Amino acid sequence: MKRKARRKRVAPSSRGLGPREVRAESPPAAIEKLAALVESDGAAVIGSYREPLGGQWQLFVALPIDKLDRLALKHHAEQIGRSHAEQPR
Numbered sequence: 001m002k003r004k005a006r007r008k009r010v011a012p013s014s015r016g017l018g019p020r021e022v023r024a025e026s027p028p029a030a031i032e033k034l035a036a037l038v039e040s041d042g043a044a045v046i047g048s049y050r051e052p053l054g055g056q057w058q059l060f061v062a063l064p065i066d067k068l069d070r071l072a073l074k075h076h077a078e079q080i081g082r083s084h085a086e087q088p089r
Contacts, residue, residue, distance in 0.1 A: 016053040023049050031057045042067060 027035070027048045035045045044062040051058050 017050055017055055021050065022052055027057055031059065035059060 031048055035048065038045055038059065038061055042064045046060045046062055048057060048059050050056065
């Protein structure tokens, strides 16, 4: 039986963005435009940041509860519950 090669451990500080880099610069124009669209649709943009490992921009948004699709949320929650129940313990 062939043994799996062990991955080399990477020092935590050598991967991804540091805390200051996550919010160091202002978001690109495409993110600013998306934030404006989100706010024009009734939501509130709480903040934006760069995801530490991939460096992709993210928006942290508060959504109006009356505009959410409750059936889609329920279906999503049920799928998450099933996937957690199926995981070996």
